[in-house]
Amino acid sequence: MNMQLIREQFPILHQDINGHPLIYLDSAASSQKPRSVIDAVKRYYEWDNANVHRGVHTLGSRATDAYEGAREKVAKFINAASTQEIIFTRGATTSLNLVASGYARAVCGEGDEIVITPMEHHANLIPWQQAAKATGATLKYIPLQPDGTITIEDVEKTVTDRTKIVSVTHVSNVLGVINPIKEIAAIAHRHGAVMVVDGAQSAPHMAVDVRNLDCDFYAFSGHKMCAPTGIGVLYGKKALLDGMEPIEFGGEMIDHVDLQDATWKELPWKFEGGTPIIAGAVGLGAAIDFLTEIGMDAIEQHEHKLTAYAYDRLSTLDGITIYGPQQNRSGLVTFNLGEVHPHDVATVLDTKGIAVRAGHHCCQPLMRWLNVSSTARASFYLYNTEEDVDRLVDALQETREFFGYAIG
Numbered sequence: 040m041n042m043q044l045i046r047e048q049f050p051i052l053h054q055d056i057n058g059h060p061l062i063y064l065d066s067a068a069s070s071q072k073p074r075s076v077i078d079a080v081k082r083y084y085e086w087d088n089a090n091v092h093r094g095v096h097t098l099g100s101r102a103t104d105a106y107e108g109a110r111e112k113v114a115k116f117i118n119a120a121s122t123q124e125i126i127f128t129r130g131a132t133t134s135l136n137l138v139a140s141g142y143a144r145a146v147c148g149e150g151d152e153i154v155i156t157p158m159e160h161h162a163n164l165i166p167w168q169q170a171a172k173a174t175g176a177t178l179k180y181i182p183l184q185p186d187g188t189i190t191i192e193d194v195e196k197t198v199t200d201r202t203k204i205v206s207v208t209h210v211s212n213v214l215g216v217i218n219p220i221k222e223i224a225a226i227a228h229r230h231g232a233v234m235v236v237d238g239a240q241s242a243p244h245m246a247v248d249v250r251n252l253d254c255d256f257y258a259f260s261g262h263k264m265c266a267p268t269g270i271g272v273l274y275g276k277k278a279l280l281d282g283m284e285p286i287e288f289g290g291e292m293i294d295h296v297d298l299q300d301a302t303w304k305e306l307p308w309k310f311e312g313g314t315p316i317i318a319g320a321v322g323l324g325a326a327i328d329f330l331t332e333i334g335m336d337a338i339e340q341h342e343h344k345l346t347a348y349a350y351d352r353l354s355t356l357d358g359i360t361i362y363g364p365q366q367n368r369s370g371l372v373t374f375n376l377g378e379v380h381p382h383d384v385a386t387v388l389d390t391k392g393i394a395v396r397a398g399h400h401c402c403q404p405l406m407r408w409l410n411v412s413s414t415a416r417a418s419f420y421l422y423n424t425e426e427d428v429d430r431l432v433d434a435l436q437e438t439r440e441f442f443g444y445a446i447g
């Protein structure tokens with residue numbers, strides 16, 4: 040990958056923060072946007088903006104074409120069988136809540152099981168807690184190994200014939216663990232359960248093929264993959280989506296309405312109540328074009344190399360604890376520096392122009408399992424370089440010296 044060419048396409052990266060060139064290491068929270076995405080959204084508002092699926096006028100049909108064109112790009116990007124399987128949502132959180140409210144509550148009952156892991160983001164944990172409480176189902180957890188991974192043997196032990204849903208993150212936003220979704224899906228299916236995947240941290244960073252994974256639902260957010268905030272996707276197998284009731288009613292999703300009853304449009308529109316996030320979808324389409332042109336495999340390889348480099352360099356710092364496995368990890372490194380509070384680490388790094396995230400990363404049960412209240416996290420994307428990692432390591436070294444008393 041030509042790093043200079045790639046970095047030139049992200050205007051935001053070329054500025055000083057607190058007197059230092061910005062090093063952005065928080066893409067797991069939200070990625071930066073390339074010029075082509077910013078321009079596509081701008082062009083849409085300057086030339087094509089109108090509501091979709093209703094106007095017979097030219098702008099209405101241009102907006103509809105742009106919106107539905109983006110859906111085709113998404114379907115191709117994840118290798119869905121058809122655009123009917125692509126529901127536009129507000130993001131991964133909304134997508135997962137849609138499955139928990141629209142599917143889980145309909146199929147689960149007393150004594151049934153929903154299986155997840157302790158490494159889930161709250162967005163893939165609380166919706167299942169709520170669905171379990173509402174239906175009398177039991178929420179079960181596949182246990183974690185000391186390095187934060189799960190084993191297939193434990194999946195086999197946890198999933199039973201009473202399991203209706205298995206929902207696992209493809210990539211952990213804290214541990215960087217990449218879960219073996221295809222193998223887990225095969226076990227879920229053998230027991231008649233459906234496989235839900237939280238793809239918030241995988242879709243932006245690797246080639247995803249939902250048919251090869253054979254997952255039933257796959258959720259992700261645009262803003263973590265170069266697209267604007269406010270747009271996301273729920274992929275679902277057509278037969279399952281056909282059998283599901285919508286959870287939002289009005290506007291776009293309506294077919295025929297009487298005083299006492301109503302019918303819905305066909306897929307995918309039945310799940311898209313109200314005026315959809317048209318400009319967001321246009322931006323997501325442009326982001327997919329941008330990522331695809333560079334190549335998802337090339338992006339994955341770049342991040343893999345960079346993360347290995349970061350892991351090795353960070354490991355040399357006295358008093359550092361790095362969480363998650365050393366091998367087979369995605370593009371982020373989560374750590375603590377002795378007893379220094381991660382918010383202090385992030386604040387000192389910010390004074391040097393380096394943006395990292397500190398906190399519980401919306402994974403409180405995982406923090407408890409790690410026996411910490413919070414951590415710092417550096418997360419990488421296609422625009423990050425080894426020089427960024429070197430700057431981080433140097434800055435952490437200085438932070439370490441500053442807080443030496445707390446590191447020992």
Ligand code: 7TS
Nearest residue numbers: 067068130131132160162212237239260
């Ligand atoms: N699932 C995972 C694995 C995530 O990392 C996130 C966001 C979500 C779901 C929710 O995505 P949203 O776009 O609907 O908010 N993760 C993070 C993070 O790690 N730091 O900030 C947001």
